[in-house]
Amino acid sequence: MSRTDFLRQQMGLGPIWQPRGEWFADHPALRQTQQQFEEQGDVADAPVTTPLVATADPKRETAASQPSANLAPPVEAATPAPVPPASELDWEALQQAVAACEKCGLCKTRTQTVFGRGNPKARWLLIGEAPGEHEDRQGQPFVGKAGQLLDNLLAATGLDRDTDVYIANVLKCRPPGNRNPTPDEILACEGYLHQQIAHIQPTLILALGRFAVQTLLQTDRPIGQLRGKLHDYRGTPLIATYHPAYLLRTLPDKAKAWQDMVFAKRQFAAISR
Numbered sequence: 001m002s003r004t005d006f007l008r009q010q011m012g013l014g015p016i017w018q019p020r021g022e023w024f025a026d027h028p029a030l031r032q033t034q035q036q037f038e039e040q041g042d043v044a045d046a047p048v049t050t051p052l053v054a055t056a057d058p059k060r061e062t063a064a065s066q067p068s069a070n071l072a073p074p075v076e077a078a079t080p081a082p083v084p085p086a087s088e089l090d091w092e093a094l095q096q097a098v099a100a101c102e103k104c105g106l107c108k109t110r111t112q113t114v115f116g117r118g119n120p121k122a123r124w125l126l127i128g129e130a131p132g133e134h135e136d137r138q139g140q141p142f143v144g145k146a147g148q149l150l151d152n153l154l155a156a157t158g159l160d161r162d163t164d165v166y167i168a169n170v171l172k173c174r175p176p177g178n179r180n181p182t183p184d185e186i187l188a189c190e191g192y193l194h195q196q197i198a199h200i201q202p203t204l205i206l207a208l209g210r211f212a213v214q215t216l217l218q219t220d221r222p223i224g225q226l227r228g229k230l231h232d233y234r235g236t237p238l239i240a241t242y243h244p245a246y247l248l249r250t251l252p253d254k255a256k257a258w259q260d261m262v263f264a265k266r267q268f269a270a271i272s273r
């Protein structure tokens with residue numbers, strides 16, 4: 001199938017939106033035309049663009065490809081969905097709750113919790129995995145080597161790390177020896193992240209690495225399958241890319257991460273139009 005046909009097929013499906021209330025009714029992405037999508041698809045080095053929100057659930061993708069789904073134009077296909085739940089705590093109280101948290105065993109080994117950094121009113125929200133050694137010591141996310149790489153990626157994308165983005169992690173405490181988070185730890189901690197997102201109400205979420213994307217989309221699909229697409233987290237567009245620490249170990253995938261940033265920037269522009 002040609003690229004154009006692929007895009008056309010994608011576009012005929014009707015999106016699987018989970019819109020958030022009134023904000024969504026005039027979502028600029030809904031006004032994108034087929035021609036605009038095709039123009040986006042023509043950029044040589046970009047990953048295949050799935051212009052409408054993809055779903056992490058393969059079953060839903062299959063359902064969406066049924067011919068009957070093709071009949072509904074995108075705007076009408078968007079059924080009203082509940083407004084995302086408001087955060088239970090205000091921002092300050094949420095920070096205090098995290099600082100005092102003992103909901104999982106990591107509270108015993110941490111030096112301090114790492115809540116997040118950047119502009120809480122930013123339109124971009126970046127989500128990593130968990131604090132490492134430097135983050136645990138300084139109380140800030142992404143201040144080590146992976147953080148430097150992330151800062152470079154952001155700067156090259158034209159984003160200021162202090163004003164244009166907010167950066168948080170799935171876990172607020174460091175797993176000893178930087179081991180992977182366990183499912184129990186994620187389950188204990190993820191509520192804080194959901195509340196952070198509800199406060200920030202970002203225009204676009206960039207999930208860094210598999211733990212962030214799998215937690216937010218409730219999927220176990222690998223990052224290689226999830227990147228390069230526009231997903232939906234409770235009505236907010238979400239894009240996944242590789243974790244910067246992984247990129248430090250796997251240089252060839254740096255080019256793909258750069259493609260993902262280009263894709264994210266283009267999608268952000270389309271959403272913001």
Ligand code: URA
Pocket residue numbers: 128129130131132135140141142143144146147169245
């Ligand atoms: N890796 C992460 O996922 N988060 C950090 O804050 C630092 C490294």
Ligand code: SF4
Pocket residue numbers: 098101102103104105106107113171172173185188189
């Ligand atoms: Fe609490 Fe999260 Fe730290 Fe566990 S990792 S103690 S749930 S803040």
